Amino acid sequence: MEMWKYEQRLAYTRARNGIVPRRPEASPLDPQQPGISVGLNPKDQAKYDQERDKARKRGVPDECAKFLSSRGIDPSDVLRAIELQQPFSGPKSTILRIDAGVEDFDTDAWRNLQKNYPDTATSIATKPVALDFKNPRTGFDGGIWVNRDLKHHDDYCLPSYSL
Amino acid sequence: MGQQRFKTSRRLLFAILFALIAGPSAIAMEWHGIVPLHSTKEDVLRLLGKPNSNFDRYLIDGEEATILYSAGPCSDGGWNVPRGTVFLISVTFKRARNLSDLKIDMDKYVRTVDPFVTTHVYYTNKEQGVRYEVYDGVNEKGEVLQVYYEPTGADAIRLRCPQQ
Numbered sequence: 001m002e003m004w005k006y007e008q009r010l011a012y013t014r015a016r017n018g019i020v021p022r023r024p025e026a027s028p029l030d031p032q033q034p035g036i037s038v039g040l041n042p043k044d045q046a047k048y049d050q051e052r053d054k055a056r057k058r059g060v061p062d063e064c065a066k067f068l069s070s071r072g073i074d075p076s077d078v079l080r081a082i083e084l085q086q087p088f089s090g091p092k093s094t095i096l097r098i099d100a101g102v103e104d105f106d107t108d109a110w111r112n113l114q115k116n117y118p119d120t121a122t123s124i125a126t127k128p129v130a131l132d133f134k135n136p137r138t139g140f141d142g143g144i145w146v147n148r149d150l151k152h153h154d155d156y157c158l159p160s161y162s163l
Numbered sequence: 164m165g166q167q168r169f170k171t172s173r174r175l176l177f178a179i180l181f182a183l184i185a186g187p188s189a190i191a192m193e194w195h196g197i198v199p200l201h202s203t204k205e206d207v208l209r210l211l212g213k214p215n216s217n218f219d220r221y222l223i224d225g226e227e228a229t230i231l232y233s234a235g236p237c238s239d240g241g242w243n244v245p246r247g248t249v250f251l252i253s254v255t256f257k258r259a260r261n262l263s264d265l266k267i268d269m270d271k272y273v274r275t276v277d278p279f280v281t282t283h284v285y286y287t288n289k290e291q292g293v294r295y296e297v298y299d300g301v302n303e304k305g306e307v308l309q310v311y312y313e314p315t316g317a318d319a320i321r322l323r324c325p326q327q
Contacts, residue, residue: 035234091218094231109278120275120287122323123294123313126241131229131253134218137298137308 035099038092048087055082090133098125191315192293194252195223197230199292200314200322204232204247228254237324242314244322252312261305262286262297283308289316 040048056079060068065075088095097103104110105125114121191198196210207230216222220229231253235246242250272286272295287294292315298306314322 035238103279107278109276109281113275113278117273117275117287119289119316119319120273120285120294122241123311124277124279124285127251128231130218131309134220134229135253135255135309137255137259137306 035095036093037086037095038089040087040089044089045087052082052085055079091130093133094128094130096125097127097129100129190291191318192288192291192312194226194228194254194312195221197249197252197312199249199251199312200242200244200318202249203245204249207249222257225257226254227257228252241324242322243324250314254310254312256307260307262295262307263305265295265307267295289319291315292318 039045060075060078068075068078088100093100098105110121113124191201196202197207211221211223214221216227218229220227229252230249231251233242233244233246233248233250236243238246242248244250267286269286271290272288275285275287276299277283277285277296282298282300284297284299285294286297292313294311294313295307296309296311298304298308
């Protein structure tokens with residue numbers, strides 16, 4: 001396997017259940033270097049806090065809980081994930097896709113890609129998230145990753161329940 | 164005069180041979196003279212100046228690019244190159260373009276599906292170090308979402324950091 005530090009990174013990311021690993025050695029003055037997680041500006045942070053409070057109060061709606069359960073996900077994990085989230089500025093952060101907790105690397109699709117096209121897999125995993133956030137054609141990359149059968153992964157609970 | 168012509172031809176032959184031996188970097192794709200793992204931040208500033216678009220991007224001829232630099236040998240990104248070396252250039256088009264518009268030889272590209280976003284596919288030419296991310300939805304297909312200029316396969320063998 002050619003994945004650079006892949007196992008360690010995956011274990012770290014998953015063990016922390018989505019917490020973005022912050023790298024204290026990285027300088028926020030170097031926005032074009034990889035591995036930097038930049039926090040939200042005060043306005044966006046306030047909006048994020050407000051939305052998180054709403055999600056806490058609302059809980060997981062029954063319809064959504066049923067759906068998640070049918071896919072093997074414990075609905076309470078959703079709220080736990082919200083508690084553990086560390087928001088970051090997408091366009092300004094250069095943390096790698098594998099570090100950011102925005103993808104599930106524990107899927108057959110990923111393993112197949114890694115086995116058959118290790119270079120492409122490495123490129124995908126080590127791509128800084130900022131590239132997608134800055135790109136008007138790809139935009140936001142996030143959501144709860146369920147499994148390879150669920151094609152529309154980021155809108156399955158919308159609009160009644162938005163993360 | 165014949166001997167002079169022979170010398171010139173011999174020089175040309177050596178030049179061609181040198182270019183062939185120099186190998187991968189000679190055929191690596193570049194973006195406005197910038198080649199991953201071969202160009203530095205100084206090269207970028209000299210050739211392109213300071214970023215002229217949002218989020219430290221370069222907007223040139225309808226293409227907007229993010230250029231990423233190494234933080235040091237085997238830092239994030241995984242390349243054994245000095246700090247400040249370009250390791251990835253990501254380019255988007257201001258006006259939507261389809262892959263078919265780019266007139267590239269698809270026989271030289273390997274197609275893979277993004278395992279996370281299955282409507283995105285990659286066409287990779289490892290030899291030249293270029294990868295196109297293309298939208299491949301049910302009804303719409305072919306729009307280029309992003310072009311990555313990345314290290315060539317040969318450079319990757321030389322400079323990819325070993326797994327730790």
